Amino acid sequence: MTEKRGEDLEGHERLQRILAAAGVASRRKAEDLIRSGRVTVDGKVVTQLGSKFNPDRVTVRVDGRVIRRRPFRYVLVNKPSGLITTTSDERGRRTVMELVSGTERLYPVGRLDRKTEGLLLFTNDGDVANRVMHPRYGLAKEYEILTPQKPNDKTMQQVRSGILLDGKTVVPEEFRVVRESAEGVLLTIVVHEGLNRIVRRMMEAASIPVTRLRRVRIGPLSLAGIPRGAHRELTGGELQSLLQAVHLDRDGDSATTQPTATRPRLSKTSSHGSSGTRSNRQPLVG
Numbered sequence: 001m002t003e004k005r006g007e008d009l010e011g012h013e014r015l016q017r018i019l020a021a022a023g024v025a026s027r028r029k030a031e032d033l034i035r036s037g038r039v040t041v042d043g044k045v046v047t048q049l050g051s052k053f054n055p056d057r058v059t060v061r062v063d064g065r066v067i068r069r070r071p072f073r074y075v076l077v078n079k080p081s082g083l084i085t086t087t088s089d090e091r092g093r094r095t096v097m098e099l100v101s102g103t104e105r106l107y108p109v110g111r112l113d114r115k116t117e118g119l120l121l122f123t124n125d126g127d128v129a130n131r132v133m134h135p136r137y138g139l140a141k142e143y144e145i146l147t148p149q150k151p152n153d154k155t156m157q158q159v160r161s162g163i164l165l166d167g168k169t170v171v172p173e174e175f176r177v178v179r180e181s182a183e184g185v186l187l188t189i190v191v192h193e194g195l196n197r198i199v200r201r202m203m204e205a206a207s208i209p210v211t212r213l214r215r216v217r218i219g220p221l222s223l224a225g226i227p228r229g230a231h232r233e234l235t236g237g238e239l240q241s242l243l244q245a246v247h248l249d250r251d252g253d254s255a256t257t258q259p260t261a262t263r264p265r266l267s268k269t270s271s272h273g274s275s276g277t278r279s280n281r282q283p284l285v286g
Contacts, residue, residue, distance in 0.1 A: 074234040118215035131246035139219035146212040
């Protein structure tokens with residue numbers, strides 16, 4: 001076995017990451033498989049967490065079954081209202097999984113509640129998913145809020161000064177009025193925390209009614225040009241920007257496949273809205 005502990009050699013990866021990249025299990029569950037002695041490398045049982053191997057030079061088995069690496073995929077989805085952000089639902093409700101296609105099993109990164117629309121990232125790259133969600137990396141999440149009337153200055157300042165949620169004061173990076181129209185008032189807010197229903201709870205605390213809520217940005221990734229219900233692969237440039245944002249170096253990592261298209265093809269689920277692309281950001285109203 002070409003095992004390595006300590007500093008990385010080129011091409012060597014932690015065994016649990018190899019399992020996660022192959023779609024066997026999440027990183028945490030992969031660690032359980034290793035501890036329980038169900039994983040072998042070149043015929044030898046490995047129970048030491050942190051053991052590193054070159055996946056191109058060893059044969060890894062789980063319960064005797066050979067696992068094979070799969071390419072990473074990164075997909076942006078414009079979630080419509082009414083779908084549950086989960087891979088399956090025991091109550092038979094529609095989930096966001098119907099919005100993505102392909103043979104690889106992808107997972108939504110983070111959640112949007114059933115009524116909230118907008119940007120979701122799907123991937124089978126556990127490292128990227130964990131870092132996008134981890135508060136340590138503090139990726140900015142930008143939301144558009146449609147409300148019936150313009151909040152007064154005192155209410156706007158209340159939100160800007162911070163709202164107490166789960167024992168922590170959440171101070172938005174930005175909170176402002178974008179425009180007023182016959183549909184209502186469009187606000188935008190940028191937060192870095194990943195608390196459950198964070199924007200809706202902040203608006204509730206400030207007594208700002210929410211007619212519609214949509215996420216339009218996660219870190220360097222934007223919803224621009226993706227119609228409601230559609231999805232597309234990340235471009236190579238977007239992927240590099242995301243990896244930089246979460247401080248993940250993938251140079252020379254054979255497990256990563258980077259899209260090369262400069263104008264990605266959009267895929268559309270026919271039951272949601274109209275197809276086609278739009279220039280600039282889609283308006284929330286209208």
